[in-house]
Amino acid sequence: MTTRITIDPITRLEGHGRIDIILDDQGSVENAFFQIPELRGFEQFCVGRMAEEMPVITNRICGVCPEAHHLAATKALDGVFGAEPTPVAKKLRELLYMAFFVTDHTTHFYALGGPDFIVGPDAPPSERNILGVARKVGLEVASEVIDCRKRNHEIITFLGGRSIHPVAGIPGGWSRPITADERIRIEETARKNIAFATFSLGIFDKIVLQNPIFMNMVTSDIYLHRTYSMGTVDSNNQSNFYDGMIRVVDPEGNEFARYHPADYREHIAERVESWTYLKYPYLKKVGWQGLTDGRESGIYTATPLSRLNVSEGLATPLANAEYQRMYEAFGCSKITAARYQPIHHRLATHWARLIELLYAAERMLELALDPDITSPDTRTIPDPSRFVGEGVGCVEAPRGTLTHHYVTDERGILTRVNMIVGTTNNYAPISMSIKRAAERLITSNAPEEAILNKIEMAFRLYDPCFSCATHFLPGRMPLCVSVHDSRGGLLREMRRYV
């Protein structure tokens, strides 16, 4: 006899994504499945269109990270048209992207990840939200979060040429240079962002790191998986969100691969399982061993934490100091001059996200202070004789490495489109994390709300974007947590938003 626990969206409203946890007679977890249906027709929708449309089509796939899709698509077009962007264009793209990272990581910490720690994992769901965070930390936090979003959205709007869905990315460049006055605004914003990121890390330090109960939870084996780590690095092997080579390290931290994003198919394969629409990417040269971790399993993770795991320190001073502090807090020893053994405790992803927030803020300031940033030389005009007809564009999205791959005919009309989005990379780790947390935490066939929340924490740390992972609109994943007995009878049901 088995008991089934289902964490399912409110299908009446949404209809996407569910988690099934199957219990045996003793109330122990027999298995856990995580699956989502998919959107239909994306490739068909794109094929036959002009490739230049992709930056404005794909940035509508996702309402949460249109900037990531816009840049990945623009970079893919650089390849299609054989047009290497000017240095200024690359800097403006990265500048927009840093402003976006600041808003995205801020929102995740205060609205989604933070409440579990700041308000508490056992607190009632009605209090475990951003309002609860503000009540605990101070009401001024609400204004700080809103102000941070506002000032960065303003930068994104004028840099990207439009609010929410940027339009400035073009093959070989960026259609909108910035003025000296705009540069000053960006610099001021970046300085405020650095102060805010430092303040946020201070909250995390005080409330989480100095609390033994939380640190026991963070370092317990409930949220532990020893997988490969992936991230994009620059020529110094330091994390860069906009551009670079893909670096993969094994669970011990040895470099396993370092490749150009255009070669992704040599390194990444996708496993199809009959019970889900989503494909599990894995490292081709390691192989698929099922949903299991360790060196022999090709499962890798692409998250803020994995990006730090592959990076030789961070390129900005304050973020690098925080990076060192995190690895030393976990007792990791250095394996190169600047890099530590990887951290595999998944809840550390929240800390890594805040360190990335600080990095993005500092990097934004560096770019704002770059003497070339106001140069009008923002475009390489594509030369028809250099036309390639195929391109791969890759950026680090907040939720993992994002790859766009387009093939066109000789007129630039799309004939093939492929994407691996951030969350898709993490589909196998998310599945494993849910199963592990369920196995460790559920001890009866009537688990309490707090237990189910701690299982949700196992996937909330990835900030999964299922909508995007299935080429679907994000921003709508209320979950329904149902507990069933073996005959399908409903034992209890809870609805919540994750």
Place this chain on the structure above:
Amino acid sequence: MTTGTVIIGMGNPLLSDDGVGIAVARAVGERLCHRMDLSVIELHTGGIRLMEAMAGFKRAVVVDAMLNGAAPGTLQRFDPAAFITTKNTFSSHDTDFATACDLGRMAGVPLPELVAFWGIEAREFDLFGERFTDEVSAAVPLAVERIVAEISAWEAAA
């Protein structure tokens, strides 16, 4: 201080019926923009973004596709007090609209005195495409009329 009226069309114009809110908002804008202080905003995701989009306006109308179990094309109006989440007003990456509004008030964001939500029941919402299904297409003129009437009545009472 808040001023003027905003109509916010929510959804994705590339995802079949999901784009109906945007189409209705545009049409309402065309009918009313020349004779009142009305802004039209297209929005893709809800939660804090939606709250931010209506900041500074005195009155706000939100129009969105919804999946409420009614016949496709059915038009429904909701007050914020009785509000249930429509298709796009919630964001899984931050919070629901009600919490976002509480957050805005806590932060001193000037929010509208009047907010109305209009939902149009969708049929096809997970297929990429730029056309609505027949039932949803047929519902657009009525939705536009009703919303134009509501906004006009607000203006007249102001």
